[in-house]
Amino acid sequence: MGKSKGGWTTKILALTDALGNLVRFILLPGHRFDTVGVEPLIKDIEFGGLIADKAFDSNWIIEELNARKAKIVISQHQRRAQPLDIDKDMYKWRHLVENFFGKLKEFKRIAMRCDKTDGSFEAMIYLATAVIHSR
DSSP states (O other): OEEETTEEEEEEEEEEOTTSOEEEEEEEETTSOGGGGHHHHHTTOOOSEEEEOGGGOOHHHHHHHHHTTOEEEEOOOTTOSSOOOOOHHHHGGGHHHHHHHHHHTTSHHHHTTOOSSHHHHHHHHHHHHHHHHHO
16 A cells, blocks of 8 residues: 555556456555556456556557457557557447446445555455445
């Protein structure tokens, strides 16, 4: 967990299925790049494609997805010399993970990061996810 401008910050990096249901998540310090958490997030999981925003536009991620023969639907940074041709219609489905985070932030303890330890914060995320899935 990292300390940033007067408070503790934690990122939740989540992988959802095609319906927007949580598959796996990890916590990262708020000051870390999101790409640091991708490897443990996708380890030992089979999938046909990955939809992500440009924070995940990294050569090693694209190489990993190509090796898995997974469809790459990652918004490209402007600095990329040869941008990939992504399926813009499929990219629109990225809203499902955003919807999941919106539902998760309805839980005040998660939105405000009230738990003092990562373990209790993770437990709260699992509990909130169970409530979300039961609706």
